[in-house]
Amino acid sequence: MELRHLRYFVSVAEALSFRRAAEQLRVAQPALSKQIKDLESRVGTTLLDRDTAHVSLTDAGAVFLDEARTILDRVETAAAAAREAASGLAGRLTIGNVGALSASFLPPTLSAFRSKYPNVEVTLQDVTTSEQISALRAGKIQVAFSLHETNEKLPRDFRSLPVLERRVALALGVDHRLAKRSVVSLAEVADEQFFSVAHANGYDQHRQRTERIFAARGIAVRPIKRVGSLESLLALVAGDHGLALLMPTHFRRSAKDIVFRRIKEDGSDLLVTLSALWRGGAGSQLAANFVALLRKQHRTTAQQARGKKSRAAEARARSRG
Amino acid sequence: MELRHLRYFVSVAEALSFRRAAEQLRVAQPALSKQIKDLESRVGTTLLDRDTAHVSLTDAGAVFLDEARTILDRVETAAAAAREAASGLAGRLTIGNVGALSASFLPPTLSAFRSKYPNVEVTLQDVTTSEQISALRAGKIQVAFSLHETNEKLPRDFRSLPVLERRVALALGVDHRLAKRSVVSLAEVADEQFFSVAHANGYDQHRQRTERIFAARGIAVRPIKRVGSLESLLALVAGDHGLALLMPTHFRRSAKDIVFRRIKEDGSDLLVTLSALWRGGAGSQLAANFVALLRKQHRTTAQQARGKKSRAAEARARSRG
DNA sequence: TAAAAATACTCCATAGGTATTTTAT
DNA sequence: ATAAAATACCTATGGAGTATTTTTA
Numbered sequence: 001m002e003l004r005h006l007r008y009f010v011s012v013a014e015a016l017s018f019r020r021a022a023e024q025l026r027v028a029q030p031a032l033s034k035q036i037k038d039l040e041s042r043v044g045t046t047l048l049d050r051d052t053a054h055v056s057l058t059d060a061g062a063v064f065l066d067e068a069r070t071i072l073d074r075v076e077t078a079a080a081a082a083r084e085a086a087s088g089l090a091g092r093l094t095i096g097n098v099g100a101l102s103a104s105f106l107p108p109t110l111s112a113f114r115s116k117y118p119n120v121e122v123t124l125q126d127v128t129t130s131e132q133i134s135a136l137r138a139g140k141i142q143v144a145f146s147l148h149e150t151n152e153k154l155p156r157d158f159r160s161l162p163v164l165e166r167r168v169a170l171a172l173g174v175d176h177r178l179a180k181r182s183v184v185s186l187a188e189v190a191d192e193q194f195f196s197v198a199h200a201n202g203y204d205q206h207r208q209r210t211e212r213i214f215a216a217r218g219i220a221v222r223p224i225k226r227v228g229s230l231e232s233l234l235a236l237v238a239g240d241h242g243l244a245l246l247m248p249t250h251f252r253r254s255a256k257d258i259v260f261r262r263i264k265e266d267g268s269d270l271l272v273t274l275s276a277l278w279r280g281g282a283g284s285q286l287a288a289n290f291v292a293l294l295r296k297q298h299r300t301t302a303q304q305a306r307g308k309k310s311r312a313a314e315a316r317a318r319s320r321g
Numbered sequence: 322m323e324l325r326h327l328r329y330f331v332s333v334a335e336a337l338s339f340r341r342a343a344e345q346l347r348v349a350q351p352a353l354s355k356q357i358k359d360l361e362s363r364v365g366t367t368l369l370d371r372d373t374a375h376v377s378l379t380d381a382g383a384v385f386l387d388e389a390r391t392i393l394d395r396v397e398t399a400a401a402a403a404r405e406a407a408s409g410l411a412g413r414l415t416i417g418n419v420g421a422l423s424a425s426f427l428p429p430t431l432s433a434f435r436s437k438y439p440n441v442e443v444t445l446q447d448v449t450t451s452e453q454i455s456a457l458r459a460g461k462i463q464v465a466f467s468l469h470e471t472n473e474k475l476p477r478d479f480r481s482l483p484v485l486e487r488r489v490a491l492a493l494g495v496d497h498r499l500a501k502r503s504v505v506s507l508a509e510v511a512d513e514q515f516f517s518v519a520h521a522n523g524y525d526q527h528r529q530r531t532e533r534i535f536a537a538r539g540i541a542v543r544p545i546k547r548v549g550s551l552e553s554l555l556a557l558v559a560g561d562h563g564l565a566l567l568m569p570t571h572f573r574r575s576a577k578d579i580v581f582r583r584i585k586e587d588g589s590d591l592l593v594t595l596s597a598l599w600r601g602g603a604g605s606q607l608a609a610n611f612v613a614l615l616r617k618q619h620r621t622t623a624q625q626a627r628g629k630k631s632r633a634a635e636a637r638a639r640s641r642g
Numbered sequence: 643t644a645a646a647a648a649t650a651c652t653c654c655a656t657a658g659g660t661a662t663t664t665t666a667t
Numbered sequence: 668a669t670a671a672a673a674t675a676c677c678t679a680t681g682g683a684g685t686a687t688t689t690t691t692a
Contacts, residue, residue: 001396002323004682016459018647031683033648043400045407049460049600052646052690054478056600057460059607060407062415067399071392075322078388079364086366086381094383138337139370139378157375279377283370286380325657339672352658354673373665373671 003075005039006068008032012048013065016055088285090119095290096132096144097124098274105163105301109294116293120286133158136277142287143278147205147247150271157279161295164274168213169248169260173240178261185264190219193242195233198226210245213269234258247272324396326360327389329353333369334386337376409606411440416611417453417465418445419595426484426622427466430615437614441607454479457598463608464599468526468568471592478600482616485595489534490569490581494561499582506585511540514563516554519547531566534590555579568593 011021012032022029040047047061057065085091093113097106110122125141132144133155145163146154154160170189172179178188196207207224214221225242227233237244238257248260263270276294278287332342333353343350361368368382378386406412414434418427431443446462453465454476466484467475475481491510493500499509517528528545535542546563548554558565559578569581584591597615599608 001400002325004323019645027682028684029647030649030685035682037648043403045404047403050647051692052648053692054458055647056458058407059409059412059414059460059463059605060403062460062463063406063412064399064403067395067402071395071399074388074392074395078385078392079322081388082364082368082381082385083366085384086379088380091380091384092387093380137375137377139380139383142380142383279370281370283377284380340670348657349659350672351660351674356657358673371672373673374667376672 001039001042003072005035005042006072008035009039009047010065010068010072012036012055013057013061018050018055084119086285088289089117091286092121092123093143093286093290094123094125094141096135096141097126098145098147102145102274105297109290109297112293112297113290117286117289132277136279139279139283142284143276143290145274146277147272147274149209149269150273151268154275154277158277159280159291160275160277161291161298162273162275163294163298164247166247166272168245168263168270168272170263171234171237171244171246171248172259172261173238174257174259175240176243176259179259181261183262183264186214186217186219189243190214190221193222194224195227195236195242195244196224197230197233198228209269209272213245213267216267216269217265247274322360322363324393326356326363327393329356330360330368331386331389331393333357333376334378334382339371339376405440407606409441409610410438412607413442413444414464414607414611415444415446415462417456417462418447419466419468423466423595426618430611430618433614433618434611438607438610453598457600460600460605463605464597464611466595467598468593468595470530470590471594472589475596475598479598480601480612481596481598482612482619483594483596484615484619485568487568487593489566489584489591489593491584492555492558492565492567492569493580493582494559495578495580496561497564497580500580502582504583504585507535507538507540510564511535511542514543515545516548516557516563516565517545518551518554519549530590530593534566534588537588537590538586568595 008021008025011025012018015021015024018032018036019029022032025032036048043060043064045060046058047064049056049058049061081091095106113120114122125135132141132146135141136144136158146160148154150165170178170184170186172184178184194210196204196210198204198207204226207226210224211221227236233244236242245263246260276291278284278291329342329346332346333339336342336345339353339357340350343353346353357369364381364385366381367379368385370377370379370382402412416427434441435443446456453462453467456462457465457479467481469475471486491505491507493505499505515531517525517531519525519528525547528547531545532542548557554565557563566584567581597612599605599612
């Protein structure tokens with residue numbers, strides 16, 4: 001079946017005459033007869049009762065007429081929606097989220113975006129970093145957030161903006177024997193059970209990163225246990241069932257019975273960055289618009305942080321002076 | 322634009338490869354490239370970003386993909402709905418109603434139909450008789466109810482079932498000077514104001530029928546006033562602002578301050594029938610199903626009426642005996 | 643008899659195929 | 668060097684046109 005069939009059928013159903021419909025459609029009457037017949041055989045039922053005197057809709061035809069009109073209308077709408085999306089002023093922006101990690105910085109940018117582009121429908125989608133890359137490449141999502149080692153190089157066909165950079169820390173239950181220390185060596189926790197957050201879909205970068213950190217320092221640890229969600233992991237750590245290597249910032253508030261301790265060892269593999277990723281070039285105007293706001297937001301908060309620091313410095317200077 | 326374009330686009334968007342999509346679609350890759358290009362020019366924007374290495378959706382493409390899937394799905398649904406409607410077990414039955422006239426006999430048939438054919442959506446549509454004929458002929462409605470002089474012949478291409486046959490009566494306010502009489506001659510009310518129910522769309526058969534009844538008997542009456550609704554007309558008559566010629570039955574309950582009086586004159590133009598009309602032949606299975614129930618209902622009520630009469634006759638016989 | 647839909651056929655526009663080039667990895 | 672999309676050109680299916688027949692009011 002083709003839209004041509006629907007267009008022809010609607011015309012005949014409205015004119016209730018093959019000849020008049022043919023005139024309107026600027027085709028010959030026999031061509032129209034043939035196409036309607038073809039449509040009917042494809043649909044599998046008669047849509048028009050006709051003889052030389054009258055043309056009328058069958059029950060099936062009356063139902064199909066409604067549907068056909070709707071479909072033809074929707075085709076027009078679809079094209080219009082696509083053109084609007086191309087302008088970047090409407091459409092749908094799907095952002096690959098990274099669970100709780102983005103809670104600290106995403107909301108303000110999202111609300112800024114919503115007020116600047118009210119006709120863009122924003123969707124968040126929780127997927128792992130590796131899935132995000134392909135979804136991004138495919139255009140299924142427009143922006144991704146990827147957690148990666150700071151000096152790990154990102155795929156070249158993407159543009160990126162670092163949003164958070166932190167040192168991985170050791171998460172301990174408040175009652176843990178090392179909880180009172182401010183710095184802990186990885187060698188001291190070699191015998192402990194470690195946890196990682198496992199994604200439902202098999203990928204578990206967190207486990208791999210944790211393993212590599214120990215392996216690179218020649219420290220043998222027990223097999224790392226995968227836990228279904230971050231919440232479960234935090235609960236386990238809080239209950240002193242084991243430890244975890246985490247990016248600290250954003251859990252400070254939510255996990256009260258957990259403390260984060262600086263790892264004594266050094267190394268670039270302990271530095272982790274969360275970056276926004278998007279396709280460069282003409283790929284997505286929506287992504288470009290979103291990232292522009294994200295960058296602005298980022299710059300502002302950085303300035304505020306600097307302002308805070310310098311004010312603190314001034315205060316110290318005054319107190320010394 | 323044709324559905325072929327949408328099918329091809331969805332395939333490419335899913336495979337993210339022209340070559341693989343072409344394989345799935347069993348067409349050559351260049352044909353696919355050409356059709357996508359054609360689609361893009363018709364939609365007016367790029368839907369796929371592509372080079373020899375990667376194919377990806379643009380913002381517009383992501384939006385259009387959703388729409389295209391929906392449309393293709395809807396096309397399938399439409400055909401299925403049409404086939405179901407043809408079976409008479411689903412679809413939509415639109416009945417041309419005649420306002421308050423049908424209130425007495427339609428509800429039981431409607432509920433019987435609803436319980437027997439639960440997947441048929443029943444719609445009532447208030448239109449004048451003359452409009453109904455063309456709507457019926459076109460297949461826009463499947464069953465009509467037409468009020469006509471009893472021996473007036475109905476269009477030959479329809480089948481019909483008389484549902485109500487009554488003598489037109491004179492509607493008077495209870496306080497009218499003639500209200501106490503049981504029979505009134507039309508000549509006695511020649512000076513009175515008469516009302517007719519006017520349909521919004523210009524047709525006013527009621528007024529014409531009323532005028533013809535007087536004219537045929539050489540009785541001059543004042544111009545008949547058209548009233549927007551039956552309710553208004555009844556209110557005017559009740560308030561003694563004028564009279565009307567009406568089919569009596571169905572107003573008996575609703576209009577308390579109105580009495581119906583037999584007209585002294587005779588004539589076939591005073592006999593009025595309400596008939597169900599539908600297209601014969603294979604036109605509408607839904608209509609056939611509905612009328613079958615209507616006929617059954619009608620037969621049942623007729624039997625009940627006969628039963629009542631005969632019981633009454635027996636009672637009289639007993640009282641005489 | 644007239645007017646409209648269906649048939650029969652012919653033609654050509656265009657969807658689709660083959661061969662080749664271009665381009666990015 | 669390879670693999671995939673684009674381009675160029677050709678083929679042929681089927682959509683549309685013309686002439687005619689059939690049907691019914």
